[in-house]
Amino acid sequence: MQNQLASRVGRLKSQFKDFTECASLARAQTGKSWRDQLQEIRALRKYGGQCGISDYYWCKLYDDDYQLGRGAPDYLGWRLQEQFSLVLNPRSAVLPAWDKCVFTVLATSAGLPVAPIRACYHPSGRISDTLGIHLKSKSEVATYLRDPSIYPLFSKPAYSQQAYGTAYLAAYDASSDTLALPNGKTVSIESFLSRLDETIDRRYHRPECGFLFQEALTSAAEIQALTNWPAVCGVRVVCLNGPDGVKPIRALWKIAVPPNQVDNFSMGKYGNLLADVELTNGEINRVLSGFWPNTQVITTHPYSGQSLTGFRLPGWDRILDICRRAGAVFPLMKIHHWDFALTDRGPMILELNDLGGTIGEQIHGWGLLTEETREFIKRYGTTQQNPWIRLL
Numbered sequence: 001m002q003n004q005l006a007s008r009v010g011r012l013k014s015q016f017k018d019f020t021e022c023a024s025l026a027r028a029q030t031g032k033s034w035r036d037q038l039q040e041i042r043a044l045r046k047y048g049g050q051c052g053i054s055d056y057y058w059c060k061l062y063d064d065d066y067q068l069g070r071g072a073p074d075y076l077g078w079r080l081q082e083q084f085s086l087v088l089n090p091r092s093a094v095l096p097a098w099d100k101c102v103f104t105v106l107a108t109s110a111g112l113p114v115a116p117i118r119a120c121y122h123p124s125g126r127i128s129d130t131l132g133i134h135l136k137s138k139s140e141v142a143t144y145l146r147d148p149s150i151y152p153l154f155s156k157p158a159y160s161q162q163a164y165g166t167a168y169l170a171a172y173d174a175s176s177d178t179l180a181l182p183n184g185k186t187v188s189i190e191s192f193l194s195r196l197d198e199t200i201d202r203r204y205h206r207p208e209c210g211f212l213f214q215e216a217l218t219s220a221a222e223i224q225a226l227t228n229w230p231a232v233c234g235v236r237v238v239c240l241n242g243p244d245g246v247k248p249i250r251a252l253w254k255i256a257v258p259p260n261q262v263d264n265f266s267m268g269k270y271g272n273l274l275a276d277v278e279l280t281n282g283e284i285n286r287v288l289s290g291f292w293p294n295t296q297v298i299t300t301h302p303y304s305g306q307s308l309t310g311f312r313l314p315g316w317d318r319i320l321d322i323c324r325r326a327g328a329v330f331p332l333m334k335i336h337h338w339d340f341a342l343t344d345r346g347p348m349i350l351e352l353n354d355l356g357g358t359i360g361e362q363i364h365g366w367g368l369l370t371e372e373t374r375e376f377i378k379r380y381g382t383t384q385q386n387p388w389i390r391l392l
Helices: 002-030 034-047 053-058 078-086 100-109 138-145 189-196 221-227 316-329 371-380 387-391
Strands: 117-121 133-135 153-157 167-169 171-173 178-180 186-188 211-215 234-242 245-255 273-277 284-288 335-343 346-353
Touching: 002 034, 002 053, 034 053, 053 078, 078 335, 100 211, 100 316, 100 346, 117 138, 133 138, 138 189, 178 189, 186 189, 234 316, 234 371, 245 316, 245 371, 316 335, 316 346
Parallel strands: 117 133
Antiparallel strands: 117 211, 153 167, 153 211, 171 178, 178 186, 234 245, 234 335, 245 273, 273 284, 335 346
16 A cells, blocks of 8 residues: 555656646746646636646647647547547448558559558468468568568568557578668567567557568658658548548658658657648648657758758648548548658558547647537547547
């Protein structure tokens, strides 16, 4: 009992320290007193988005001049991050967003541009030719990986979320029987094979669904000229998918910064950047290096020195067209979180996500819970299991 009490006291002290640091930064940025900030945080309750202290600071709700929409009424709190998608995507409809084998077969059959799969490890006796070379055993995978001609290669579990189990494989070294990773590290073939049947996290990674080896993609020339770095920088597009068609509501561009070979943002802890994208034309608006109040607006790329202001993502009209066509392919999912790679061959779908993030989508001054989105949730959301919808 005493240990539990001590642990709770420790958490409260840490939370109070975090609050005081954020409140001090917010005051320095806006001149707004702690008292005024607390009053505004309490007022968030009336909007129905369940925003709290973290949302207030992460999304810079303390600065009215920063907001581009209606401000606080448009924001969805982190407590509803999963529910935002769960109420619109029935569990019976989301397998393609979790199993990349299923998604690749369906999307390719519908003519959607999907990142090419070179090979697939899967225990079934037969799989689609869309999934490349069928590797039926770990020994066949080992033989495949020991072929120097196949590299570079991107590897990922067929069933996973949040990049669990993924790896960029740069080359094979026969003398040490190891795979070279882009960060200079290596992994032995034997160790890598354990990924095929050992789960990292049962919530997000199911090895029994197989493993994919995807063709390494080359970033679009316009992006390489801007970043002076070869890493593919992905685009996330969030779409509402109703009977009247697809409606994109937010778009973000994840910018990988050296030495990172992947574009994961993760609140800015890797040093990568996150850009707001204008939906109508793909133009970059605000670019941030983290969540507020511990961040700043970035106007030039930190590695290349090139200006980020006014840059337009190549193939943007094509991306919007793909999103619209894909709505009919996955009609029972009412919200789509798409990840695209902008390559030298045009935009390619990396994956469709069922449970997408909401905080990163709201740190640039636009909230997700607009009047349009509220009405969409009320119309198509499962209100019986989600009473919070009635408060919108």
